[in-house]
Amino acid sequence: xxxTMINRRNVLKxxxxxxxxxxxxxxxxxxxxxYVRPVEIEDWPPExxxxxxxxxxxxxxWNEWGTETFAxxxxxxxxxxxxxxxxxxxxTNLQSNPENHGIxxxxxFTEWQYRAVEEDLLEPIPIEMMPNVEIPDQYLDAHQEQxxxxxxxxxxxxxxxSVVISPIVMYNTQELQDPPESIDILWxxxxxxxISMIAHQPAILCEAGALYTGQDPNDPDDFEEIREVLEQQxxxxxxxxxxxxxxxxxxxxxxxxxxTHMDGRAFRAMYNQGGDVDWFIPEEGATWGTDTIIIPKxxxxxxxxxxxxxxxxxxxxxxxxxxxxxxxxxxDNEEFTDGELGDIIREKxxxxxxxxxxxxxxxxxxxxxxxxxxxxFHNWPRSSDVIERYDEIWxxxxxx
Amino acid sequence: MAxxxxxxxxxxxxxxxxxxxxDRPRLQVLLLAGPTAGLLVAFFIVPVLIxxxxxxxxxxxxxxxxxxxxxxxFDPLYLGIIGDTFLIxxxxxxxxxxxxxxxxxxMVRFSRKTTLLLLLVILPFWTNYIVxxxxxxxxxQADGVLNWLLNTGGVVEGSxxxxxxxxxxLVGLIYVWLPLAVLPFYASIKTMDEDLxxxxxxxxxxxxxxxxTVTLPMTKNGIYAGLILVAVxxxxxxxxxxxxGGTGSVMIGMVIDNQFNQAFNWxxxxxxxxxxxxxxxxxxxxxxxxxxxxxxxxRPDTGxxx
Numbered sequence: 001x002x003x004t005m006i007n008r009r010n011v012l013k014x015x016x017x018x019x020x021x022x023x024x025x026x027x028x029x030x031x032x033x034x035y036v037r038p039v040e041i042e043d044w045p046p047e048x049x050x051x052x053x054x055x056x057x058x059x060x061x062w063n064e065w066g067t068e069t070f071a072x073x074x075x076x077x078x079x080x081x082x083x084x085x086x087x088x089x090x091x092t093n094l095q096s097n098p099e100n101h102g103i104x105x106x107x108x109f110t111e112w113q114y115r116a117v118e119e120d121l122l123e124p125i126p127i128e129m130m131p132n133v134e135i136p137d138q139y140l141d142a143h144q145e146q147x148x149x150x151x152x153x154x155x156x157x158x159x160x161x162s163v164v165i166s167p168i169v170m171y172n173t174q175e176l177q178d179p180p181e182s183i184d185i186l187w188x189x190x191x192x193x194x195i196s197m198i199a200h201q202p203a204i205l206c207e208a209g210a211l212y213t214g215q216d217p218n219d220p221d222d223f224e225e226i227r228e229v230l231e232q233q234x235x236x237x238x239x240x241x242x243x244x245x246x247x248x249x250x251x252x253x254x255x256x257x258x259x260t261h262m263d264g265r266a267f268r269a270m271y272n273q274g275g276d277v278d279w280f281i282p283e284e285g286a287t288w289g290t291d292t293i294i295i296p297k298x299x300x301x302x303x304x305x306x307x308x309x310x311x312x313x314x315x316x317x318x319x320x321x322x323x324x325x326x327x328x329x330x331x332d333n334e335e336f337t338d339g340e341l342g343d344i345i346r347e348k349x350x351x352x353x354x355x356x357x358x359x360x361x362x363x364x365x366x367x368x369x370x371x372x373x374x375x376x377f378h379n380w381p382r383s384s385d386v387i388e389r390y391d392e393i394w395x396x397x398x399x400x
Numbered sequence: 401m402a403x404x405x406x407x408x409x410x411x412x413x414x415x416x417x418x419x420x421x422x423d424r425p426r427l428q429v430l431l432l433a434g435p436t437a438g439l440l441v442a443f444f445i446v447p448v449l450i451x452x453x454x455x456x457x458x459x460x461x462x463x464x465x466x467x468x469x470x471x472x473x474f475d476p477l478y479l480g481i482i483g484d485t486f487l488i489x490x491x492x493x494x495x496x497x498x499x500x501x502x503x504x505x506x507m508v509r510f511s512r513k514t515t516l517l518l519l520l521v522i523l524p525f526w527t528n529y530i531v532x533x534x535x536x537x538x539x540x541q542a543d544g545v546l547n548w549l550l551n552t553g554g555v556v557e558g559s560x561x562x563x564x565x566x567x568x569x570l571v572g573l574i575y576v577w578l579p580l581a582v583l584p585f586y587a588s589i590k591t592m593d594e595d596l597x598x599x600x601x602x603x604x605x606x607x608x609x610x611x612x613t614v615t616l617p618m619t620k621n622g623i624y625a626g627l628i629l630v631a632v633x634x635x636x637x638x639x640x641x642x643x644x645g646g647t648g649s650v651m652i653g654m655v656i657d658n659q660f661n662q663a664f665n666w667x668x669x670x671x672x673x674x675x676x677x678x679x680x681x682x683x684x685x686x687x688x689x690x691x692x693x694x695x696x697x698x699r700p701d702t703g704x705x706x
Contacts, residue, residue, distance in 0.1 A: 086661040095460075115664060119460070201662050234647055239564035242642035246537070255542045255561070384664075391663035392477070395655055399481050400648025 038295055038306040039126050039155040049303040051077040056090050057107030057293070058083050061324040062312075070311045076304070087112040094121045099298045104305035109291045110143075110380045111203075113158045116294065117147065123295045123302060124155025125309065132313035139163055139330040142378040143290060159309060160290030162327040163368070165376065167198065167208045167260035168286060170247075170269070170279045175257040183212050183282035185258055187229070192236045196256035198247045199240035202387075202394030203379075205230065208260055209393070211284045218287070218382050223389045230397040240398045251277050264327040267365060271326055274356030281372060289379035290330065319344050323353050326362075333367045448677075454670035469671035478655065478672070482679075485635060485652040488566070492573040492634045497626055499574065500581030505615075507582075508589045518586065521579050529576065533643045536572050537563065540644070564646030572640040577633065581626035588622025589615070632680055652676060 036046075053076055057063035060083045071079040084090055090106050094116065108116070116122050127133045139160060147157040169186065171179060175194070179185055186195055186208065199205040203217075209226035210217040220226060238256070241247035244265050250256040252275030266279035293312065295305050311317055318329045318341060335341045342363055349359035421427055455470070457463040472478070507517050524532055539545045540562040550556045562568060596618065600610040616623075638653030645651075652672065659669030 088661045111664075202658065203662075237647055238561070239646045246643065249537075249541075253541065253543055255563075387663060388665065391658065391665065395481070395650065395658070396477050398647065399477070399484070399650035 036303050037153075038123050038302050039149070039153040041126060041129065041303060041306060044129050044131065046303050046307060049074070049307060050301040051075065051304070052301050053079040053104055053304050053308055054082075054102055054300065055080070055105040055107075055305075055308070056082045056084055056103055057105070059107055059291075059321065059325050059327075062321045063107065065320050065324065066308065066312050066317060069316075070308050073311075074304075074307070091116060091121075094296050095119060101296060101298065102300055103296050104299040104301045105308060106294050106296065107161075107291065108158060108294050109164075110146075110158075110289050111382070113147070113292055113294055114380065116296075117157045121297055122157045123297050123299065124149035124151065124153060124157055125159055125295055125306060126155045127159055128154070130306070130310040130313070132310045132317070133159060134313075135160060135330045136332050138373060139290065142380075143292075146380055158292035158294040159313075160292050160330050161312065161321065162264070162291045162325070163288060163330050164262050164264055164291060164327065165281060165286050165288045165368075166262040167204050167211075168263050168266060168279050168281055169258060170251050170261045170266050170277055171258040172251055172254045172256065173276045173278050175254055179258070179280075181280040181283050183208060183284045186260065187212065187233055187236065189236065191257050193238045194257035195233075195237045196239050196241055196247060196250045196259040197233075197237055198244070198260050198262075199394065199398055200242050200244065202390040203382075204260065204262075205240065205397065206390040206393050207287055209233075211282060211286065214284070217377055218379065219386060223393065227393045227396060230393065234397060234400065248273075248275070251275070263365070264325065267326040267362065271355045271357050271362055281375070283375075285375045285377060287379040288373075288376045291327070315340060323348070328366050328368075333369070336363045336366045451670045452674055454667050455674045457667050459667065463667075466667075469668045470675065472668060473672060473675050478652075481650055481655060482652050482676075484648075484650070488569065488573070488641075488651060489631055489635045491570055492577065493627060493631045495570070496574050496577050496581050496630045496634075497623070500578055500626060500630075501585050501623070503578075504582050504585035504589055507586060521582050521586075524575075524579060529639065530643075532576065533572060533640060536568075536575065536644060540568055540571075563644060564649075566645070566649055568644040568646075569641045569649050572644045573634050573637060576640060577630040580629040580633075584622040584625035584629065585619065586622075588619035588625075592618045628684070635680060636676065 051074075053067060053071065055063055055067055060081070063081050063083075067079045067081050070076070087108065090103065090108070091112055093101050093103065098121065113122070127135075143158070143160050144156060149155045149157060169179075169181075169183065171185075185191070186197070197205055197208065206226055207217040209230045210220045212229055213220075213222070213225045215221060215226070239250070241250060241259070244262070247256075247259060247261055248265055248269045251259055251261070252269050252273065254276075261279070263279065263281075266277065269275040269277045270279075293309055295302060295309070299305050312321070318331070321327065321329055322341070322345065329341075331341060332339075336345070345363060346359045349355050349362070355362070421431065454461075456465050456467070458466045458468070473482075503521070507514050511517055527535075537544075541547075542559040542561060542563075544562075546562060547556075547559045550560070551558075592615065596614050597610055600614045605613065636653045636656075637651055638657045641649045641651045642654055656669050656672045656676075659665045659672065663669075
């Protein structure tokens with residue numbers, strides 16, 4: 001009888017073989033296929049691309065529509081979309097698995113994009129050869145200055161897809177009509193216990209303090225003064241809202257008469273939910289920044305991801321971004337007032353998009369005049385010292 | 401389809417594997433405990449060690465070593481927040497344990513529909529934590545359910561502000577952790593020998609004396625489990641105070657969350673995490689060493705085993 005004898009060496013050998021086999025299965029992929037970086041794409045549209053796409057974006061509805069439509073048009077075999085709770089989620093993922101994270105594209109914003117660039121986690125994107133990416137200089141220059149690749153290959157780290165202004169002052173129109181458009185209102189004792197400050201990030205709270213004290217929010221001279229005025233304000237504030245939605249609800253319900261927020265969220269409150277709220281950019285100014293789309297290094301499908309990014313910047317893509325998020329795309333004012341995008345907004349506003357209020361009011365809100373832009377600070381660069389000092393102030397003020 | 405010879409060979413092979421394992425007790429232990437231990441090491445021990453390592457660095461690795469992250473914790477600002485967190489944790493634990501024990505005791509002693517009640521206790525777990533917090537926002541907010549009920553009942557006029565207060569945070573934390581406390585209490589009360597209660601009564605003890613000298617000491621393991629299950633997560637809570645709390649309701653978990661997700665100071669966040677972990681473990685050890693168990697259960701020094 002031929003009985004196979006098992007010994008320690010055989011057991012270890014089998015376990016090793018199973019382990020290596022499983023690992024190979026997990027890693028997957030075709031080791032023979034050539035990896036083409038986005039900046040190495042020679043022709044547009046690219047001659048060949050892989051048929052998979054995995055994207056992470058907190059503009060969930062826009063991204064879901066985009067991947068589905070793009071996958072159908074380009075006959076992709078598979079695609080996936082993910083949202084995330086905090087930017088640290090995708091950052092940690094890239095950092096802990098720099099070569100095997102499996103993500104093709106991420107919706108980010110300036111601060112975290114900067115961190116990812118510093119850690120060498122991103123691919124530059126060849127925006128010059130992408131036909132749909134036409135961003136006006138007023139929005140692109142500031143971004144390009146910080147994030148143009150210095151690798152010698154050209155390309156931009158992250159492409160801005162929406163322009164966000166903060167902190168804006170938002171108020172309940174049932175409680176307050178035609179207020180003076182100054183940030184002083186947030187320190188007005190008349191509104192004691194009726195003020196709610198958005199404070200989900202230290203920066204947005206401290207920026208209000210910097211603007212109130214007439215300082216540059218990106219590089220204030222006197223942090224103590226910011227801390228002092230925010231501590232004075234605390235007696236008038238009934239809460240520091242920790243998330244966008246809560247702050248919107250507080251202002252719409254009238255729990256809060258006045259508070260701070262981001263302009264995109266004011267648009268949502270007014271036009272998506274029909275809330276009795278309005279907003280203004282304080283005469284003292286505010287900051288503006290961009291939400292961006294980035295492509296990580298070692299993305300499994302870099303060419304497909306670049307093509308998808310270009311698709312999101314198509315007229316249809318921008319239209320769907322406005323419809324689903326009501327954020328401001330980085331296009332010339334004329335596009336809103338006299339262009340095709342404005343026409344679409346007017347045409348679809350009531351019946352198809354089922355928004356509240358008037359399309360023309362929304363278009364007016366989207367337009368940023370030169371005068372307004374001159375009064376805004378671009379929110380980057382910001383030193384690690386400023387970030388740390390803002391964090392300390394935020395902790396001290398919100399802890400009471 | 402496998403032939404008879406193949407089946408026979410497979411059986412012989414399996415048998416030889418089993419014989420091999422059976423003759424080696426250390427291999428048996430390795431096979432039984434190894435996967436669990438491996439998971440614990442990979443997903444608990446290693447991350448904790450990485451966190452400890454980060455706490456001593458000046459930035460993301462590679463970076464220099466420093467003690468600054470720990471010395472910063474002793475800034476009055478952070479010590480104050482740790483103190484506030486401790487107070488909220490103590491209040492949450494006291495209320496939750498008292499309510500939970502009462503509930504579990506009532507379920508065991510006075511109810512016939514125990515299964516249904518247990519199901520109701522764990523029902524909140526079927527819903528996401530954040531959703532449960534938003535449910536509380538809907539209840540407590542100015543135009544919420546509570547205000548509507550109080551106005552309808554004529555108890556108050558106009559909307560009252562229940563949200564954004566320490567009380568709201570306390571309610572939220574008690575609500576979240578109550579089921580976790582009830583389950584070990586229920587298990588310990590249910591498995592207790594009821595004859596001991598009868599014996600105490602026969603010997604002349606009243607209901608209160610019976611409860612404090614028999615029931616409570618006999619269910620101490622459940623009480624400890626409940627205390628730990630409530631106090632430890634309450635100490636690290638950050639979602640509940642962030643959503644329900646007002647000015648001055650910052651807990652240390654929120655500061656840690658902020659270091660990782662906003663301030664990008666993972667090293668200080670890690671140092672705070674390490675400090676708090678050590679503080680919680682040290683508190684538990686000190687409590688045991690100081691004989692808190694005896695004091696809580698009013699056990700005499702010479703009492704011996706209960």
